[in-house]
Amino acid sequence: MSTVRSFVVTGGGRGVGRAVVTRLLRDDDTAVVVLDHDPAALSWLPSTRTRLVGLSGDAGDDRVTGRAADLAEALGPLAGWVNNAAVFRDAWIDSVPPSELLAHIVANLAPAVAGSATAVRRFRAAGHGGAIVNVSSHQAQRPVRGALPYATAKAAIEGLTRALAVDHGPHGIRVNAVALGSIDTERSEAYLAARPPDEAARIVDELARLHPLGRPGDATEVAEAVAFLLSPASSFISGAVLPVDGARAARGADPEAR
Incomplete structure (x- = not known):
C-alpha cells in the first residue's frame, strides 16, 4: 500500500484553487489541506x-x-x-499614496513568500525534497492598464520562483510557476453578470480575440498543469514559468488586426 502524500493549496476554496484541489484528490495516494481566507469558501468540503x-x-x-x-x-x-x-485591487500610482500601493502589492506577494518559506522549511526538516507551484499571470510580462499592484506582485512572484529554485535545488526542492491567461471562474462569471448585456458580450468577444486559441481557459486546464509540475513526471523541471494562457502572452499586437 502506497504512502499518502499531502499537499497544501492556498486560495483553494474557489476557482482555480478548488480545481487544483479536485485534481489532486483524483489520485488515491494524496491528501490536501485547503487554506482560504473566507470560511464560506470552504463550505463545500465534506466533513467525512x-x-x-x-x-x-x-x-x-x-x-x-x-x-x-x-x-x-x-x-x-x-x-x-x-x-x-490572490487579491485583485486596481490602483494608479498618481492617485494612490505609495504606502497604500505597496500594501496592495504585499497583499498578493506575501502569501507566496509565507507559503514558500513554510514549505521549504518543512521539506528540509523532513529530509526529503518537495515541489512548490506558484500561480502567476500573463500580467507579470504584459500588464493590463490599472492593474499595477497585481502585475508588480506577479512579476515578483516569478522572480521568487527562480530564486527559490536556485537556492533550494540542492535540497531536492523544485519550484515552478504557472502564468495564467484569462480563466473562466465564478469570479469572472459574476463580473460579466454584473455588466449590461451588450457590454458583457463585448468583453467575451474581446477575451476570445486576445487568446489565439479563441477562448479563455478553464480552471481544470490550469489544474492539470499544476498537477504535472507537482508530480514526479516533471522531476527535472525547476525554476520555470509555464504559460497556461492559450498563447495570450506570445501574441503581439497586430496594427492591421482591425
Whole structure:
C-alpha cells in the first residue's frame, strides 16, 4: 500500500484553487489541506473525507501557513505546496499614496513568500525534497492598464520562483510557476453578470480575440498543469514559468488586426 502524500493549496476554496484541489484528490495516494481566507469558501468540503481538510486564515501569515503544514503532515508526508491565493485591487500610482500601493502589492506577494518559506522549511526538516507551484499571470510580462499592484506582485512572484529554485535545488526542492491567461471562474462569471448585456458580450468577444486559441481557459486546464509540475513526471523541471494562457502572452499586437 502506497504512502499518502499531502499537499497544501492556498486560495483553494474557489476557482482555480478548488480545481487544483479536485485534481489532486483524483489520485488515491494524496491528501490536501485547503487554506482560504473566507470560511464560506470552504463550505463545500465534506466533513467525512479524511483526505481533505479545510483551514480558514490569512495565507500571508506564516503562523497560518505553519498550521496548514501541521495539518498536512498529520495526513502524510508533505510533498507539495501551491501558492494560489490572490487579491485583485486596481490602483494608479498618481492617485494612490505609495504606502497604500505597496500594501496592495504585499497583499498578493506575501502569501507566496509565507507559503514558500513554510514549505521549504518543512521539506528540509523532513529530509526529503518537495515541489512548490506558484500561480502567476500573463500580467507579470504584459500588464493590463490599472492593474499595477497585481502585475508588480506577479512579476515578483516569478522572480521568487527562480530564486527559490536556485537556492533550494540542492535540497531536492523544485519550484515552478504557472502564468495564467484569462480563466473562466465564478469570479469572472459574476463580473460579466454584473455588466449590461451588450457590454458583457463585448468583453467575451474581446477575451476570445486576445487568446489565439479563441477562448479563455478553464480552471481544470490550469489544474492539470499544476498537477504535472507537482508530480514526479516533471522531476527535472525547476525554476520555470509555464504559460497556461492559450498563447495570450506570445501574441503581439497586430496594427492591421482591425
